[in-house]
Amino acid sequence: MKLVVLGANGHVGAHVVTEALLRGHQVVAYVRHPDAVQPRDGLTVVQGSVEDELAMTDAFTGADAVITAIGLRPGAKKPINLMQRALPVITAAAKKAAVGRFVLVSAFGVAETAAMGSPIAKLIFATLVGAIFRDKTLSEKIMPSTGLNWTTVYPVNLKEAPHGPKAVVKPLADVAKVPGIPTLTFATVAATLLDIAADQNMSGLRVLITTDKGWK
Numbered sequence: 623m624k625l626v627v628l629g630a631n632g633h634v635g636a637h638v639v640t641e642a643l644l645r646g647h648q649v650v651a652y653v654r655h656p657d658a659v660q661p662r663d664g665l666t667v668v669q670g671s672v673e674d675e676l677a678m679t680d681a682f683t684g685a686d687a688v689i690t691a692i693g694l695r696p697g698a699k700k701p702i703n704l705m706q707r708a709l710p711v712i713t714a715a716a717k718k719a720a721v722g723r724f725v726l727v728s729a730f731g732v733a734e735t736a737a738m739g740s741p742i743a744k745l746i747f748a749t750l751v752g753a754i755f756r757d758k759t760l761s762e763k764i765m766p767s768t769g770l771n772w773t774t775v776y777p778v779n780l781k782e783a784p785h786g787p788k789a790v791v792k793p794l795a796d797v798a799k800v801p802g803i804p805t806l807t808f809a810t811v812a813a814t815l816l817d818i819a820a821d822q823n824m825s826g827l828r829v830l831i832t833t834d835k836g837w838k
Contacts (some may be wrong), residue, residue, distance in 0.1 A: 623642075623647045623648070623686045623687060623820065624647070624648045624649075624650070624684060624685050624686050624687075624689045624732060625638075625642050625647050625648070625649050625650070625685065625687050625688075625689065625816075625819065626649075626650040626652055626681055626682055626685045626687070626689070626721075627639050627642070627649060627650070627651050627652065627688075627689050627691065628672060628688065628689070628690045628691060628692050628712065629653075629691035629692035629693065629727075630651035630652065630653050630659060630667075630691075631651075631653050631655060631658045631659060631692065632691055632692070632809060633780065633782070633808050634669075634691040634727055634777075634780070634808055634812060634815075634824070635651075635689070635691040635692075636808075637808045637809050637811070637812035638689055638691060638812040638815055638816065639659075639665065640695070640809075640812070641809065641812045641813050642816055643662055643663075643664050643665060645816065646723070647663070647664070648664055648666075649664060649665050649666070650652075650665075650666045650667075650668055650681055650685065651666070651667045651668070652668045652670055652672075652681045653667065653668070653669065653670075654669065654670070655669075656669045657754075662666050663674075667747070668681045672692055672708040672711065672712055673707060673708055673711050674711075675711045675714055675715045675718075676715075676721065678711070678712060678715035678716075678719075679715040679718045679719050681685065681787075681807065681828075682715055682718075682719035682721050683720075684715055684719075684720045685719065685720075685721050685722070686722045686723065686819075687721065687722055687723035687724070687725065687819040687820070688712075688716050688721050688723070688724050688725070688814075689727065689815055689819060690709075690712055690724070690725065690726050691727040691755070691764065691815075692704070692705075692708065693705070693727075693729070693758070694754050694757075695754075696750050696751055696754070696835060698753075700753075701758075701759050702753040702754055702831060703757050704757060705757045705758050705761035705762075706757055706760050706761045708761075709726075709762070709764060710760040710761075710764060711816075712771075713764065713765075713768040713770060716726055717768060717769050717770060718768055718833045721770065721771075722771060723771050723773070723819050723820075723822075723825075724768075724770040724771060724772040724773075725772070725773050725774075725775060725815055725818055726762070726765065726773070726774045727773070727775055727777070727815065728758055728762060728775060728776050729751075729755065729758065729776060729777065730743075730776045730777060730778045730779070730800065730830065730832070731743065731746070731747040731751065731755050731776075732755045732757055732758045732759050732762070732776060732823045733751075733758075733759045733762060734794065735776050735797075735830065736748075736755070737769065738797055738798065738799055738800045739800055739802065740799075740800070740801055740802050742803065743802075743803055762774060762799060765824070771822070771825045771826075772820065772825070772826065773818055773819075773824045773825065773827050773828075773829065774815050774817070774827075774828045774829070775791075775814075775815065775818060775828075775829055775830075775831055776794070776828070776829065776830050776831065777806060777811045777831040777832075778800065778803075778804045778805065778806060778830070778831065778832045778833070778836055779803050779804065779805040779806070780805065780806055780807065780808050780811060781805055781806075781807055781808070781830075782807070782808055783807040783808075784807065784809060785807060785809045785810055785813070786806060786809075786810045787808070787810070787815055787833070787834065788814075789806055789810050789811060789814045789831050789832065789833070790831070790832050790833065790834055790836070790837065791814060791818065791829050791830070791831055792829060792830045792832070792837055793827050793828070793829050793830075794828045794829065794830060797830050797837050797838070798838050799837070799838040800830070800836055800837055800838070801835075801836070801838065802836070804832050804833040804835070804836025804837075805833070806831065806832070811831055814831055
């Protein structure tokens, strides 16, 4: 599979690149700062902006899948509207390039998933990452109208650690609550994202990625 990763310098994106290369995929890392990407066999690094439709169309052409794992971290400077600016451009480029699959990495706590969280999780959603999650929520409304073979994923809390137990993937419609603060590793979620990108049955779905007991 030829895969393009946006956000390849971030926690999730970097692990997606590593896992994809281990699986023998051909990977394109589309990044602002190519010097920050470790050169490896099977990896092509392309410098560009997520607001440059032409550059992304060129980078996406011939790809079987695009995984978009961009985002802001807590404490980002205002205005916090990265996803509202970038996602329409990214999806337009993916459509022009006739990308086979498009996977958007969101976060648990965005859109209606916020109401599924525990009291402590809801407090975090409303304060620490409130503006970032509002930006994601507004941007994701365009996904059904993009014409892409898309899946939006909502991983629970993530940490840096070796692969853990396999993640559970559940359509949001099947989830009522997410108790506590379930936590997965970046590596585990990266592997799950690659499985989702290769699964045509996931088209048009919004799914939670969580632990075995991290949903009801």
